[in-house]
Amino acid sequence: MNVSNNYKIIKFQNDRLYETEDTIVSEYPLTLFVNDEEFATLVCTPTHFDEMVIGFLASEGVIRFHDDIKDLRIDEDAGFAYVTLNHNITVHQQQYSKRFIGSCCGKSRQFYLQNDVKTAKTSTSTIKINASTCIQLMNDMQASSKVFQHTGGVHNAALCTADELLVSRTDIGRHNALDKLFGYSILTRMPVRDKIIVFSGRISSEVLVKASKIGVGIVLSKSAPTDLAIKMAHDLNITAVGFIRGNAFNVYSHPERIVEN
DSSP states (O other): OOSEEEEEEEEEETTEEEEEEEEEEOOEEEEEEETTEEEEEEEEOSSOHHHHHHHHHHHTTSOSSGGGEEEEEEETTTTEEEEEESSOOOSOGGGGTOEEEEEETTTEEEEEEHHHHHHOOOOOOOOOEEHHHHHHHHHHHHHHOHHHHHHSOOEEEEEEOSSOEEEEEEESSHHHHHHHHHHHHHHTTOOOTTOEEEESSOBOHHHHHHHHHHTOSEEEESSOBOHHHHHHHHHTTOEEEEEEETTEEEEOSOGGGEEOO
16 A cells, blocks of 8 residues: 555746646545444554554553454455454543543643543653764654655654664654554564654654653654643653754753763
8 A cells, every 4th residue: 555646736936837746645544443343543644554553552541462452454445443352441432532630640730631541651761862862863763764755744753772763653643653653562572661762743742641651761852842741741750852953952851861972
């Protein structure tokens, strides 16, 4: 299945209009059924479906381990994913969108999705990273995304060590890109406490909570954080780094993990 397609367009440049071609990223709806009931529709880039579905279900608190899934089948032609669990869904589906005011580590009151209260984890990571490596990892991730280079229409996310990029994923949806990484770590049983997420999108509160669910201690982004994301990062013991551009960046929480070269 193509992740992009070429379209004829009219371009305006240098004070003139002319016909040319542009490469456009594909947008694909995948409807997920869990235990024979429709659960959600994910609008995504059509790659790494298994990882995305597993990461999404883990993020929603439906599963914790790959062994929780009895069967997973993707029908790409029809746009359906069928998951059979080894247990019944215990979390009511309404909780996935219901807001809840909870206490984050007892330090401050933050707004969460109700299900996030059960699945978000305070990081126990002791990893440290050189400041220059933060910039290098961002450059490596962006350079590895051919879809972004051709279309400019996707988010990129990567799991890294303090020295190198391990795996990167691309999607039109920033949450999908992170879910693909989450699913990858579950499928490969990769330990994540000593890993770092590098991300092209904004660090919103939802992105920060998803990083806490995955279990990392550092999130590196080329974009800005929100104020609620910073508050959550402080409470969840996550180092949030934003505006990684050129040879500079900002550290918004837990700066002790970022060290000078």
